[in-house]
Amino acid sequence: MAPLVRLLMARLAVSLLTLLIVSVLVFMATELLPGDVAQAVLGQSATPEAVAALRAVMHLDQPAWLRYLTWLGGLLTLHPGHSLVNDLPVAQLIGSRLPNSLLLAGLTALVAVPVALVLGITAAVWRGGAYDRIVGLLTVSAVSVPEFLVATLAVLVFAVQRHWLPSMFYEMPDRSAMQLLRAFALPVMTLSFVVIAQIARMTRAALINVLDSSYVEMAVLKGVRPLRLVLLHALPNALGPIVNAVALSVSFLLGGVIIVETIFNYPGLAKLMVDAVTTRDMPLVQACAMIFCTAYLLLVLLADVFAILSNPRLRHR
Amino acid sequence: MSIASPARLRRRIRPAGAIGLAIVLFWVVMAVFGPFLAPHGEGSVVSAQVLDASSRAALLGTDYLGRDMLSRILFGARYTVGVAALATVLASLSGSMLALWAATNGGWSDAIVSRLLDALISLPSLLFALVVVAAVGSSIPILVLTAAVIYLPGAYRTVRALAVNIVAMEFVKVARARGEGAFYIMRAEILPNIVLPVLTDFGLRFIYVVLLLSGLSFLGLGIQPPFADWGSLVRENIEGLAYGAPAVIMPALAIATLTIGVNLMIDGLHGRPGDPHGH
Numbered sequence A: 001m002a003p004l005v006r007l008l009m010a011r012l013a014v015s016l017l018t019l020l021i022v023s024v025l026v027f028m029a030t031e032l033l034p035g036d037v038a039q040a041v042l043g044q045s046a047t048p049e050a051v052a053a054l055r056a057v058m059h060l061d062q063p064a065w066l067r068y069l070t071w072l073g074g075l076l077t078l079h080p081g082h083s084l085v086n087d088l089p090v091a092q093l094i095g096s097r098l099p100n101s102l103l104l105a106g107l108t109a110l111v112a113v114p115v116a117l118v119l120g121i122t123a124a125v126w127r128g129g130a131y132d133r134i135v136g137l138l139t140v141s142a143v144s145v146p147e148f149l150v151a152t153l154a155v156l157v158f159a160v161q162r163h164w165l166p167s168m169f170y171e172m173p174d175r176s177a178m179q180l181l182r183a184f185a186l187p188v189m190t191l192s193f194v195v196i197a198q199i200a201r202m203t204r205a206a207l208i209n210v211l212d213s214s215y216v217e218m219a220v221l222k223g224v225r226p227l228r229l230v231l232l233h234a235l236p237n238a239l240g241p242i243v244n245a246v247a248l249s250v251s252f253l254l255g256g257v258i259i260v261e262t263i264f265n266y267p268g269l270a271k272l273m274v275d276a277v278t279t280r281d282m283p284l285v286q287a288c289a290m291i292f293c294t295a296y297l298l299l300v301l302l303a304d305v306f307a308i309l310s311n312p313r314l315r316h317r
Numbered sequence B: 001m002s003i004a005s006p007a008r009l010r011r012r013i014r015p016a017g018a019i020g021l022a023i024v025l026f027w028v029v030m031a032v033f034g035p036f037l038a039p040h041g042e043g044s045v046v047s048a049q050v051l052d053a054s055s056r057a058a059l060l061g062t063d064y065l066g067r068d069m070l071s072r073i074l075f076g077a078r079y080t081v082g083v084a085a086l087a088t089v090l091a092s093l094s095g096s097m098l099a100l101w102a103a104t105n106g107g108w109s110d111a112i113v114s115r116l117l118d119a120l121i122s123l124p125s126l127l128f129a130l131v132v133v134a135a136v137g138s139s140i141p142i143l144v145l146t147a148a149v150i151y152l153p154g155a156y157r158t159v160r161a162l163a164v165n166i167v168a169m170e171f172v173k174v175a176r177a178r179g180e181g182a183f184y185i186m187r188a189e190i191l192p193n194i195v196l197p198v199l200t201d202f203g204l205r206f207i208y209v210v211l212l213l214s215g216l217s218f219l220g221l222g223i224q225p226p227f228a229d230w231g232s233l234v235r236e237n238i239e240g241l242a243y244g245a246p247a248v249i250m251p252a253l254a255i256a257t258l259t260i261g262v263n264l265m266i267d268g269l270h271g272r273p274g275d276p277h278g279h
Helices: A002-031 A037-042 A048-057 A064-076 A090-125 A130-143 A147-161 A177-211 A214-222 A226-263 A269-278 A282-310 B006-011 B015-037 B069-105 B107-121 B125-136 B140-167 B170-178 B182-218 B230-236 B238-243 B246-269
Strands: none
Touching (some): A002 A064, A002 A282, A002 B125, A090 A130, A090 A177, A130 A177, A130 B246, A147 A177, A147 B182, A177 A226, A226 B125, A282 B125, B015 B069, B015 B246, B069 B140, B069 B182, B107 B140, B170 B182, B182 B246, B230 B238, B230 B246
């Protein structure tokens, strides 16, 4: 068991190191700001005394490395400072939006992952055929089209022309399950579209890799039935790369979430971050960026751990 | 389950590649000559009907101020195609050069550069761009540089993986034994052997850059008025969506034709990397 534990620990260390480098990069972004945050907050007409006082309050008179450590400490203790725009605690702003984004991402995963796996597996099994080529063409097109095209087309068809679904996301205190379903339909559909294509492509590639190996050829020659061959012989070995594909596609999900929350006016974390970027509210931008990066790295880490654990050669050493 | 023979796959002609090439060439020509071919000026109002449907005066309808959409799209081509091409060239050139240097040198320099760039690659691209725009604002040079930095690690990774295999070859050892310098080995021994997959990688990276920059513009955080790329055109006309105005859909479709065109071209000319049946 020792080598396995060492492998897992090494993987965890890489993730933590990456997160540390990311935090330095995100923090350094503030340092790039031309001029001074205090000056920017108070405006050009502020007296030098007022700027100096605010600099002291914001600890801008301290060296950068010390401010970095303070900022990092604040993040770790869940006190990432206050918004520059409305002075609300960043933690409170994020706390009110995070559950919404998690709900959206969760619903999307619930829809997208099963559909994508079926598409990817069937395309790999019938590789080279007409079905495979159609799925291939559709998925390539889907990943190379901007998310806002998918969103606008979906709104055009389902909301403007057919009036089946609302084109905006409205918050209502208590609504029926049916209303909730209709409200989420378009955002989830748009997001799923891109994510399905991504996962399906990678699933197909992973499974084909395994189908090409000699033990599968042996099984074919032995006369194993196709369904059994794919599900019991090939799939278990492709599981690691497939889980990895699912985790990596989260990065596409993230880009999509930013666009989709903006288009549908969905009160999530990504919308909060885009608004913060527009008003250049750096503490809020930094905190949002760190949450997204941490979530992303965590998912990739979990996928890698799963891949390591699902590999019998590593498990039974 | 059918096992396709490689020979049959090789012989399959790919008309899709020619179509892709034609689309891409069309947009490149438009990026250069679009302003001369446009029927109206970039900012001139041609109709009192705003967000109008297609008509004889305005083939692709009018925008939210009554300007000709066709002209707006033709003028926008240089921002979408040009800026993305510039950023991609920058990312691919610097990434490839760094990768060749790391692969030829090996050892510590290779390990450190690879580790650092791996950290950079794990940042979701749109997120990275948002942080930069929040910090330093948005102008064309900043957008080009940001996109180049975001996609440099990917180019580095691809080229390094390719170059490392070549570095291990006999003829590189021979060149080293002959006393050739590192630069000669990179240029004359390694580069010619990896040029095709590197070009494919360039095409894919171009697609990512186009999608990133138009996404930013769509959020209002990319190319700023009075300049307008296709992403900005979608944004400024978004209210026309309620009437199904072509002003919203057409610029988005223009982006889609460009990126799908590049994809078809890559697929048709030679397989994509990692696809054993692509050749």
